[in-house]
Amino acid sequence: MKRKDWEAVIGLEIHAELNTRSKLFSADRNHFGDEPNTNISEVSVALPGTLPVLNREAVRKAVQFGLAIQGDVQLWSRFDRKSYFYPDSPRNYQITQLEFPIVKGGRLITFVDGDEKIFDINRVQLEDDAGMLKHFARFAGVDFNRAGVPMIEIVSEPCMRSAHEAVAYARGIRAILDYLDASDCNMEEGSIRFDVNVSVRKIGETDLRTRSEIKNMNSFAQLEVAIDHEINRHIGIYESERSVDQETFRWDPEAGTTVLMRTKEDAEDYRYFPDPDLLPLVLTQKEVDAEKEHLPELPLDRERRFCQEYGLAEQMSYCLISDKKLADYFEKALEKCKTAKNVANWIVVEFAGRLKDKGTPIWKSGIDPHDVGELVFMIEQDKITGKIAKSVADDMVAQPGVSPQMIVEANPAYQTFSDVEELKKIVHDVVEQNEETVQAVRAGKDRSFAFLVGQVMRVTKGSAPPKLVNKLLREEIGQ
Amino acid sequence: MESACELHRKLIEGETSAGQIAEQLLAHIRRIEPQVGAFLKVFEESLFEHADRLDAKRKGGELLGKLAGVPIAIKDNINIRGEKTTCASRYLENFVAPFDATVIRRFREEDAFIVGKTNLDEFAMGTSCEYSAFQTTKNPWNLDLVPGGSSGGSAAAVASEMSSIALGSDTGGSIRLPASFCNIASIKPTYGRISRYGLVAFGSSLDQIGPMAYRCEDLERTLQVIGTYCKHDSTSVPEKDFEPISFERRFEKGFTVGVPWQFIEGVPQETKEIFERAVKTLQSLGARIIDVDLSILKYGVAVYYILCTAEASTNLARFDGVRYGLRSERAQTLDELYDFSREEGFGDEVKRRILLGTFVLSSGYQDAYYHKAQKVRQIVINKFNDAFSECDCIALPTSYSGAFTAGAKKDPLSLYLEDLFTIGANLAGIPALALQGGFLPDGRPLGFQLFGPQNHDAELLAIGKSFQSVTDYCMKRPKLGEER
Amino acid sequence: MEQISEDEFLHLAHLCRISISKKKMKEILVEFQAVVKYVELLNEVDTSGVEPCNYVAQSHSKTPLRDDEPENSLDKDVFLKGTPKTIASLVQVPTVLRS
Secondary structure: OOOOOEEEEEEEEEEEEOOOOEOOOOOOEOOOOOOOOOOOOOOOOOOOOOOOOEEHHHHHHHHHHHHHOOOEEOOEEOOEEEEOOOOOOOOOEEEEOOOOOOEEOOEEEEEEOOEEEEEEEEEEEEEEOOOEEEEOOOEEEEEHHHOOOEEEEEEEOOOEOOHHHHHHHHHHHHHHHHHHOOOOOOOOOOOEEEEEEEEEEEOOOOOOOOOEEEEEEOOHHHHHHHHHHHHHHHHHHHHOOOOOOOEEEEEEOOOOEEEEEEEOOOOOOOOOEEOOOOOOEEOOHHHHHHHHHOOOOOHHHHHHHHHHHHOOOHHHHHHHHOOHHHHHHHHHHOOOOOOHHHHHHHHHHHHHHHHOOOOOOHHHOOOOHHHHHHHHHHHHOOOOOHHHHHHHHHHHHHOOOOOHHHHHHHOHHHOOOOOHHHHHHHHHHHHHHOHHHHHHHHOOOHHHHHHHHHHHHHHHOOOOOHHHHHHHHHHHHOO | OOOHHHHHHHHHOOOOOHHHHHHHHHHHHHHHHHHHOOEEEEOHHHHHHHHHHHHHHHHOOOOOOOOOOOEEEEEOOEOOOOOEOOOOOOOOOOOEOOOOOHHHHHHHHOOOEEEEEEOOOHHHOOOOOOOOOOOOOOEOOEOOEOOOOOOHHHHHHHHOOOOOEEEEEEOOOOOHHHHHHHOOEEEEOOOOOOOOOOEOOOOOOOOEEEEEEOOHHHHHHHHHHHOOOOOOOOOOOOOOOOOOOOHHHHOOOOEEEEEOOOOOOOOOHHHHHHHHHHHHHHHHOOEEEEEOOOHHHHHHHHHHHHHHHHHHHHHOOOOOOOOOOOOOOOOOOHHHHHHHHHHHHOOHHHHHHHHHHHHHHOOOOOHHHHHHHHHHHHHHHHHHHHHHOOOOEEEEEOOOOOOOEOOOOOOHHHHHHHHOOOHHHHHHOOOEEEEEEEEOOOOOEEEEEEEOOOOOHHHHHHHHHHHHHOOOHHHOOOOOOOOO | OOOOOHHHHHHHHHHOOOOOOHHHHHHHHHHHHHHHHHHHHHHHOOOOOOOOOOOOOOOOOOOOEEOOOOOOOOOHHHHHHOOOOEEOOEEEEEOOOOO
16 A cells, blocks of 8 residues: 655664684674573673683674675774663673774675665674573563674665565575575575665655654564565555654564564663774785685676576576575586576476475575486486376476486376387377377368367377477378 | 892702692681781682692692782682682672683793782772772781772782782772772883783773782882783784893983972972972983973863773673672563662672663763773873873872771772872873882871883882882881781 | 663663662662762763774784684582582572573
């Protein structure tokens, strides 16, 4: 229900945990899923007398990300203390970068509904994550394994104009992090989270109106729903002559609605000031340039390469590159079959469709990419028909790891009719039994020919190679 | 008692044994401590164990460390693994540290005798040692008087010879003021010289651990051991570990001492006399005296109390009843957990400072208070730089007057003003040596200070050694008889 | 500088989780106002053109970097033993409103 005279103004703050081996300011292990309170140190649980020391690798990953978004990597940045009390925050202040972040500016180039779009980024800052709070009926429990894990917060300009754009942007950022191997980017595990700021204004207005914030979103689908919900809510408020309050929400996916966390009055005064336990983060241009040299292929570059090198359509390329593992899988499959368009189609349409119920992406399914390539190759070599290939694909999904060759060998029904003499006999029988149709073919009716082909296929249960069937039929009919 | 260096020499050369040192020390502590109350805990058992190990080591022909057999008392805001670090606060009354501070680790490596934990003002916030939650420490020179703070326990322990050396911490004068009140020497080193890892943070940009002893060579010996780079402290000075220098070689052509006469104008006559006598002694050692302008320091206390409380308000936020320390039994909700635990755990002065620190950082006030103070701090630094372009060191009194009677000063502001002469060194991160300056007519000790440029700790100590070689204040000891 | 009101002071106290009883409020507030008034002495100093001092050390001006080598230096049991209240391997706190 979009009112045409209104424009949505959306900004995203993305928190991405960096996948370093140790934490941002202490050496304890950065790893998800371990027994609670085992990946800790005196520093990360804020025992008295402890001090922070910055992780070199976290800085490197932040710099790489800054370069990947064509941002201005700051040779001088510093850390600030952000104060608020919460049980998952051991120091009751977070160490972050307010005034002087490590990256300023930047942009993301990605596709929205087939069109290339550029989104502006305001800054990227390094900061440490809090622990995890687990809620029980009458109390809560805190696990500090995550306390101190390095994060970068990526703040966009309020440049998105629809939920769709916001999701495309989020996917694009995620893809870059993925390609850099800077983060696990796992939304279920919380290694990437989104805070979204939404406001609306009448088209033509230049000032920004009051915005509301939805925190800690961790699903693209829900992100889109939540943003649309907020846009409509804002419009509804303005159209009933009221005003929007500055509020912070969390999103309830089951109820499909926002839940108030705090109002403007409740807003914390974070009392930021420079952290005296850390000196400025100083980089040299040489160090930054060295990182630039070592940047891996980024999503946009790969997308363009797929279009050029493999002749794929933009939509298909974009789809393949969105997840690095998928793109890698595709290129591995190409080692067995060079027809990129077909291989792409089998991966993105055929197999993806079959795996949808399982909820597993193809690169996690246990199906070897070479096997997918092999399957397509077998079709092209006329070893199996397209129809049989679909059944083979079903089997590959049901028994991941079994190669298509083995599946076909094990199943006579899949084997193409290799006995040419037997096939000639069948063709002969069909022609004999369908005299009228044969006359029609001789008269030039293609549909009748197709009928005859169908008859042969029926007898051979679809296992006869179509080209051969056509050839033999034509020969038999005498054309 | 001989100096720590002398004691160490005796042990190395076999004139005494570690066991004898331990025995004599503990006998002395048992006699004196009931009167003075310097220690929160004495490590009797481990001291004997350590002594046995040390004697075995020596008999076995192994090399002994630079501080072997030297008794060192530790202010109870420095972590010793397996021992409580209470910071003289109810909040940490039962907190056991699971790791050694870097300074303790260095002491262990050099075979020092760690005697025990000394009393302090709660969380090092105070100038008289009267804000301890647990006990009062008395000045060994006059038991009715305060020893000074916040490192009052350490000062009293050394002054009464219950330890050769003690560690204190100095944020605004907390090792120099008690040193002055107790007739001992101490040095707050250059900011970053000694690792803060394991020191419970109060004012992070101001704190430094510092040794306290009667003799400057003992301060030097300690700095040789703990004045080294520490990778756990990002503010640690990265190059050039501390190395002592010789006064004769360094200052053979004399040296220049700047005195901020205008700034110290208002001190009482008796303080002035002691200070001027000290200045004359410096002249006799080859010092040329010049005037320097440090009038900016009259704003020092104001700057200090804005910056240190701001930092402290965040440093003490971790004491929230959640992970360790006192958790209030009354708390039903999370808010109550925070409020009641801190209410029950913190003394009034700590609460006052956290409130002030939060205020000066809060929205709407940060510019007028916190940023203003930081700018004035920069001016203080600039003024010191200007002064040091003309002189090798700066001399000034340590305190307005000597130790005062316990309970005499109730007004927090009047206690803050005790830091007037010491604070400048913390604001500028420069080394400050507190030396014995003599005695007031009523017998109270009174010291004076030398400030130097950053990383000139060795120069100050060289001058200090020289000063002590021509004066006898550092030889005097308090008369602590049998129990009264 | 105007006087800080009781309400403002209470808000301040809440920010830093220092609870003040009604009984003690007036006394503490008076003391507090006196200290604040004292530090306003700084208004006498001309700081125009002066940059705030954030870092005092002169010999080193960049933060050292640590190699990314993991080490869990605090044992879980040692940590939890010092914790006031635990539930399984977690640190227990009263219910928190979901945020």
